[in-house]
Amino acid sequence: MQCGVGLSIEELTAVIRSRQIGVTTVGELRKAGGDVIRTSRMGAHGTLTGLHP
Template identity: 65%
Template sequence: MECAVGLSIAELASSIPHGQIGVTTVGEVRQAGGDVIRTSGRSANHATLRSLNPQQVSQLLTPTVLNPAKQQL
């Protein structure tokens, strides 16, 4: 998961190798009872989603969209 204030989805998705991504907001995650915590990872914007079960996460990240960072290549 990538998370940062002020960056576009394409900027956040630039380190994600997949052609499709799920998009949500920290507000939507928190409204569902979860949280987003910055953690170390592939990029400086890496974060971990906590306190939600797989079904809740899937609902937040569905439908997926084409990774805009891959479309710009």
């Protein structure tokens, strides 16, 4: 998962090789009971917690 305050979708997906992405907000994830934690000081990697398939 990529995350970053003030970054565009293009900036966040520049390192992703897949041709298909999904986009949501931290607010929407929190409404569903989850949260996002930044897990990298460099780059924009994050970890989704609190949600299960």
